[in-house]
Amino acid sequence: MSVASTISKFSFFILALSLGLFIAGCSPSHMVKKDARPDITAVNPIPGKSALVIARTTSFGGAIEFDTFLDRQMIGVTKGKSYFIKKDIEPGPHYLSSRAENLTSIILNFEPDKTYYYQHEVRMGIWRARVEMVPESPGHIKSEMSDSCTYYEYDVKDPGQDLSDEEYKDHVEKGNNVKDAHK
Numbered sequence: 001m002s003v004a005s006t007i008s009k010f011s012f013f014i015l016a017l018s019l020g021l022f023i024a025g026c027s028p029s030h031m032v033k034k035d036a037r038p039d040i041t042a043v044n045p046i047p048g049k050s051a052l053v054i055a056r057t058t059s060f061g062g063a064i065e066f067d068t069f070l071d072r073q074m075i076g077v078t079k080g081k082s083y084f085i086k087k088d089i090e091p092g093p094h095y096l097s098s099r100a101e102n103l104t105s106i107i108l109n110f111e112p113d114k115t116y117y118y119q120h121e122v123r124m125g126i127w128r129a130r131v132e133m134v135p136e137s138p139g140h141i142k143s144e145m146s147d148s149c150t151y152y153e154y155d156v157k158d159p160g161q162d163l164s165d166e167e168y169k170d171h172v173e174k175g176n177n178v179k180d181a182h183k
Contacts, residue, residue: 028065028077030160031084031152038085038151041138043115045087050110052096055083055136056120057144064129066120067160069097072168074160078120082150083141095172096181097163098133101125103171105178106133117141135181 045051054068056078066078071094076084091112097105098120108116117138123130163171172178 028079028082028152030074030155030158031077031082032155034151034153036151037149040083040085040117040142040145043085043087043138045089045113045115048091048112049087050089050091050112051085051087051115052089052110053083053085053115053117053138053141054078054120054133055117055141055145055149056122057081057083057141057146057149058122060122060129064100064122066129066131067099068120069095069099069163071095072163074154074162076152076154077160078152081146081148082152083145084152084154086154095178096133097172098131099163100131101128102130103167104131104133105172106181107178108181119144 040053040055043051043053052070052075054076056066059080063080067074068076068078068084070086070089075086078084089110091110093107093109095105096108096118097103102125106118110116115138117136118133119136119141121132121134123132
């Protein structure tokens, strides 16, 4: 085997590996891309439960993942121009939290048979993007979504890491950067 042939095969291997890593890197961790894109204005929870739509309609800071938690449990991740839906939330008060460079939370009293809409807004951070959760109407979010917004579902076979006891106690129980959605 010639040196040129070996270099050519090695170059092809590096190119294929790089392409594979690039494609894998396009999806948020712990999420599965779905081809069918549900109409967010028609989202209904499982009867007796609540539903939540989390959208990120901008590509600004698109490489940074925003982890989302309900109480301590990770429920989804957004990454530049994407959204996810959770339809099986138990009614009652819950902490809805998102983490990027910061960790921010909202106390939200979920009502049965109701759908809630929040937008992940990107803010400048010191080292990477920060996240802010803003309640929005379904019509507003839909108007900001382009055909390039990707729908993801949480991958139960590859679950993300929940908030640690320390994060939860320090942030939620102490009330650090926690807003009451009903005030």
